[in-house]
Amino acid sequence: MNAHMPAHPGQPAQGPQPLPGVDAIIAVGSGKGGVGKTTLAVNLAVAMAKMGHKVGLLDADVYGPNVPLMLGVSGQPKMVGENRIEPLQAFGLKVISVGFLNPGDKPIIWRGPMLHQIVKQFLSMVEWGHLDYMIVDLPPGTGDIALSLVQNVPLTGAVVVSTPSDVSLQDARKAIEMFRQMKVDLIGVVENMSYFVCPHCDHEIDIFSRGGAENMVGMDMGHDHIADRQPSPGADCGPEHDPFMIAAAGVDHRDRIISDDEPDIGDFVIIGR
Numbered sequence: 001m002n003a004h005m006p007a008h009p010g011q012p013a014q015g016p017q018p019l020p021g022v023d024a025i026i027a028v029g030s031g032k033g034g035v036g037k038t039t040l041a042v043n044l045a046v047a048m049a050k051m052g053h054k055v056g057l058l059d060a061d062v063y064g065p066n067v068p069l070m071l072g073v074s075g076q077p078k079m080v081g082e083n084r085i086e087p088l089q090a091f092g093l094k095v096i097s098v099g100f101l102n103p104g105d106k107p108i109i110w111r112g113p114m115l116h117q118i119v120k121q122f123l124s125m126v127e128w129g130h131l132d133y134m135i136v137d138l139p140p141g142t143g144d145i146a147l148s149l150v151q152n153v154p155l156t157g158a159v160v161v162s163t164p165s166d167v168s169l170q171d172a173r174k175a176i177e178m179f180r181q182m183k184v185d186l187i188g189v190v191e192n193m194s195y196f197v198c199p200h201c202d203h204e205i206d207i208f209s210r211g212g213a214e215n216m217v218g219m220d221m222g223h224d225h226i227a228d229r230q231p232s233p234g235a236d237c238g239p240e241h242d243p244f245m246i247a248a249a250g251v252d253h254r255d256r257i258i259s260d261d262e263p264d265i266g267d268f269v270i271i272g273r
């Protein structure tokens with residue numbers, strides 16, 4: 001696959017162009033759905049913003065835009081100037097999502113070229129201003145959206161999320177391979193829902209098979225960045241819950257990163273580096 005192919009045959013290939021004012025763009029993807037991409041993207045973005053960075057969160061999951069719910073933010077973005085879109089603000093982030101433009105339960109049925117257009121518009125028509133980091137929450141799989149993103153802008157890197165289950169890992173391998181083929185650096189693999197801590201006896205229960213992602217990344221792929229995250233109650237955030245936040249700076253070998261607000265659930269571990 002050539003990620004820099006023209007979107008339509010006959011058009012000149014332009015290649016990805018840097019987004020003016022945006023220093024780094026990080027995509028969060030996975031092969032399988034429901035493994036915690038949006039949860040990670042939201043928490044990573046909020047944590048970075050809390051650390052003083054200017055952060056934008058682009059919800060590129062046009063099929064199931066969950067970022068508005070997870071951040072507890074809704075509303076129509078305002079148009080400014082000539083066709084510029086003002087992102088909404090939440091937890092110190094600038095946020096854009098199809099969920100703001102099409103709230104409710106009615107799906108928009110997207111075709112490939114429309115997907116390409118919406119990604120392009122979210123990148124170039126939104127008033128992002130200066131951002132240290134733009135976090136992009138991708139839909140599951142290895143499809144059009146990721147390809148459009150890579151065709152439009154140079155990505156600083158990608159984070160792949162998986163649970164330790166074999167089926168999730170099988171699909172995560174595909175996502176990792178997709179980023180490799182598109183020449184996007186793999187920043188890390190996050191093993192989410194790694195284990196569950198029983199609230200009654202504090203016993204750690206491996207729901208799937210803890211360490212599966214670590215094995216995959218270390219043995220199969222020769223990479224050495226991995227994090228794991230236990231399931232925690234209230235992870236959906238929304239109006240009643242703040243995002244639990246995963247701090248992300250200065251992470252080193254087996255550093256345990258604890259959120260400011262809720263240390264008991266901020267159990268996020270980076271293994272190996």
Ligand SMILES: Nc1ncnc2c1ncn2[C@@H]1O[C@H](COP(=O)(O)OP(=O)(O)OP(=O)(O)O)[C@@H](O)[C@H]1O
Pocket residue numbers: 030032033034035036037038039040061064066138139140192193229230231232233234235236237
């Ligand atoms: N560590 C966790 N602890 C508890 N709940 C979690 C955790 N990670 C994810 N969840 C919950 O699991 C569900 C799926 O998570 P999320 O929506 O982030 O997955 P996703 O990979 O973005 O899904 P999709 O592929 O549909 O976009 C959500 O309800 C989320 O709150």
Ligand SMILES: [Mg+2]
Pocket residue numbers: 037038039061066137138139
């Ligand atoms: Mg999601």
